[in-house]
Amino acid sequence: MKRLFDPMLLIGFGLLAVAIVVNGAVTYRSIRALHDDSRSITHTHDVLAALDSVISLAKDAETGQRGYVITQEKPYLEPYAKASADIGRQLDVVEKLTADDKFHQAEMPKLRQRWNDKQAELAAVIAKVDAGDADGADALVKTDRGKQAMDVLRAQVSAMMEHENQLRRERIDHARTTYRRSALTSLLGNVAGVGALGAFFVILRRHLVARDRAAAIIHEQSERFRTTLTSIGDAVMTVDAQGRVTYLNAIGEQLTGWGNAEAVGRSMHEVFNIVNETTRQPVENPVDKVLREGVIVGLANHTVLIAKDGSERAIDDSAAPIRDLEGNIEGVVLVFRDVAERRKAERALATSQARKTAILESAMDGIITIDAAGKVITFNPAAEQMFGYARSESIGRDMGELLIPPALRDDYRRGLERYLASGEGSVFYKRLELTAIRASGDEFPVEVSVAPIKTEGELFFTGYVRDLTKRKQTEEALRDAEHQFRTLADAIPQLAWMAEPDGHIFWYNQRWYDYTGTSFAEMEGWGWQSMHDADELPRVLERFRAAIASGSDWEDTFPLRRHDGEMRWHLSRMLPVRDDHGKIVRWFGTNTDVTDQIEAANELRELAANLSEADRRKDVFLATLAHELRNPLAPIRNALSVLKHNEDNPQAFDETREMLERQVQQMVRLIDDLLDLSRISRNRIDLRKDDVVLSEVIDRAVETCRPIVDEAEHTLVVELPEEPIHLHADKVRLAQIFMNLLNNSAKYTERGGRIELSAHVEGSDVVVAVKDNGIGIPAGMLAHVFDMFTQIDPSLDRAQGGLGIGLTLVKRLVEMHGGAIEAHSAGPGHGSTFIVRLPKSAPRAQQPKPTSESAAAAQAPRRRILVVDDNRDSARSLAMLLKLGGHEAHTAYDGQEALSAAESVRPDVVLLDIGLPKLNGYEVARKIREHAWGESMVLVALTGWGQDEDRRKSREAGFNHHFVKPVEQTALQSYLASLGA
Helix, strand or coil, rough: CCCCCCHHHHHHHHHHHHHHHHHHHHHHHHHHHHHHHHHHHHHHHHHHHHHHHHHHHHHHHHHHHHHHHHHCCCCHHHHHHHHHHHHHHEEEEEEEEHCCCCHHHHHHHHHHHHHHHEEEEEEEHHHHHHHHHHHHHHHHHHHHHHHHHHHHHHHHHHHHHHHHHHHHHHHHHHHHHHHHHHHHHHHHHHHHHHHHHHHHHHHHHHHHHCCHHHHHHHHHHHHHHHHHHHCCCCCEEEEEECCEEEEHHHHHHHHHHHHHHHCCCEEEHHCEEEEEEEEEEEEEECCHHHHHCCEECCCCCCEECCCCCCCEEEEEEEEEEEECCCCCCCEEEEEEEECCHHHHHHHHHHHHHHHHHHHHHHHCEEEEEEECEEEEECCCHHHHHHCCCCHHHHHHHHHHHCCHHHHHHHHHHHHHHHHHHHCCCCCCCCCCCEECCCCCCCCCEEEEEEEEEEEECCEEEEEEEEHHHHHHHHHHHHHHHHHHHHHHHCCCCCEEECCCCCCCEEEEEEHHHHCCCCHHHCEEEEEHHHEEEECCCHHHHHHHHHHHCCCCCEEEEEEECCCCCCCCEEEEEEEEEEEECCCCEEEEEEEEEHHHHHHHHHHHHHHHHHHHHHHEEEHHHHHHHHHHHHHHHHHHHHHHHHHHCCCCCCHHHHHHHHHHHHHHHHCCCHHHHHHHHHHHHHHCCCCCCEEEEHHHHHHHHHHHHHHHHCCCCCCCEECCCCCCCCCEEEEHHHHHHHHHHHHHHHHCCCCCCCCEEEEEECCEEEEEEECCCCCCCCCCHHCCCCCCCCCHHHHHHHHHHCCCCCCHHHHHHHHCCCCCEECCCCCCCCEEEEEEEEECCCCCCCCCCCCCCHHHHHCCCCCCEEEEEECCHHHHHHHHHHHCCEEEEEECCHHHHHHHHHHCCCCEEEECCCCCCCCCCHHHHHHHHHHHHHHCCCCEEECCCCCCHHHHHHHHHHCEEECCCCHHHHHHHHHHHHHCC
């Protein structure tokens, strides 16, 4: 019997086993290497995410602080508190993740210190706000300390992230190498396995001829091949020549979602469903191509396998034909693997590279990288534009020679050498203002920030360069404009100032210091409040801060203290100054002294109020005057009717005559009061002062008022000292004072009342009191009883008669005598008391009494008199009276007629009205004086115009005397008698 296993068979079997074991070992090692590479790449991403989280938490803390500073509300601190608590744990995570990295472990203390610096700045600002020092908090924010701390923190994190990115690139490259090696060894292992199987088949064919060689060998080889495929780390699928699945290993089951049992016999297209990752269109199955062309086929890139459950995963694969001994294709073996992690790493690498390229290409600042030898290796477009070199001209050249001015090159080289030798560098992560040189040789100012970068054992330096030419030019222009502005602001008459966006005043013009007498140290910020009125300041601050918060214009009026202590009113305005984006960069304000305008406006308002009140009183007065003038007219008209119907009744004639005299006297008194008040108001009245005895004045006043007192059935009590009291006064005006006071009491006391007049000496004064138990005076009217046209009860005044000027006239006459008058009353129904104080005087020698007017009139010689008046009744009645007095009287009724009559009659005296038709009285007088016959003629003005100005005009026109209508007959007769024979 033949041996089933001969040495050659055993050798072949051994070789096959070795090939399988070696292939399995190589596959395991490849899988382990790929797993380690994947884990290291994932670890790198974890480190980068942790570092990015540190920056994110720092931003959250800064955002919480800014919100709290702006609003001063505690809820805004929640992001700050949470970030402050989380960032420490996040730093521990970073330190733990990088425990095996010497670079990171060396940088971690710096990173923690950068965060501590930033946290200290945030806490300092929050502490200011908590202490209520909002201005102090704003000041800390504006120092730029926070921004600097954040920039340093970002730079530290960026350096660590750059190191980690370099590690990631290295690990991705290593993973690619491992993958290629694994793919190659797997392929070689498979090829070796296939070769071993082939050799084994040859041996079987040679030594097992007795067996059903072909079927047995194929079956045995197939089983062993299936075992080999099951043991490798890739998914393996075999199909027959018709494209039906004959085998699917465990990895294939996992990736496709089909079990081997259910997949066998199914179309390969159903089990291995693949599409293009981008277009989602089906792609050609590599098995079809192998069956068609008989070649080994690799899968196209960006292919996605759709599993049975619909899940998708990116794959790599290859397919090879399975041939029989004659070389015919009897099937295909398809090897594929999940490359999702590899694709993810590739995409991350591509994204990072694209981001870096985009930053370099689009950055506004120049970005230049040099190696440890100082050679330029990157030169972005902004750098090209800034320095005038093309990238191709700059790459590989020494940066010191290319971009640094000669004066700074030695410092640059020494600094580079020192850092390479010791690792010490004082310029990194700082903003430095230096000068650089363009390709044209021109030097220009730049801002530079440099960071060292170590990667794969190499050292590089990346610099960010910003051209400051325009900024410097702008700053210079701003300085010039600022100088011009401040010069102009010092020249304007207003106080001017400028404030930060938060209202902190940082500048005043010279006018402010001249006005307040202060210094900038006293006024800076909110020191201006010391110049304000304490009562006005809260309102001013409220409106000022509201304008600052809303960004709107501000206008207010308030007093400011001058250097001499005087508070003067100022109109203050403030406008926001905005940049091109509408953001407020400062405030400009002025204070304009409007004290004089306010005082003038107040005076105008007071004058308007006074004029309004005067106008109201004038209206009341005119109505009262019309009433008072009408009152005498009714009895006068009635008296004329009585005279007409009782011509033969002497008793009726006498009563009527007395009534007419009383009513005419009342009208004359009203008119005299008006004229007297007008003269006093214009200081045009002269007092004829003489030595008078008070009792005589009182007697005259009482005698004048007796009729009204008796008519009202009042009791009048007069109490005077026994010793005579002498005054230096105008007897007529003094009597007028007391007569008006007595008339007032008589009118405003109910019938049957009591009036008391008393006098006594008090020091150097004579005190006269007029007291009644009449209607009294309301408390609110006591201060106004002496005002012109004032009436306590207008309805009562109209009933009693009066114009509301009597007490005004009394007060003015008393004051003209150097005295004073007071009004007292306990209120309505409690009567009134008027107290007059006058200076007492010593008695003087008695002057001889003048001849009485009646005696003088009796001694007057007969005269030829011409009476001229356009009122014919007035002219005729006066002529009648003159004839009754024994004179020859003639009349004329206009100016022209008067001139003719004067020339024909040649009168001794002309009584001439002023307001005449044709020629007025002044013109008539002048024309009479132009003739020889009129030079000695006595011209007497007889008119209703009695002001001083009217008297002056009559004198200038040639009149000898001036009478005011209606003239008293005794006065006229006395004047005619005084003319002599």
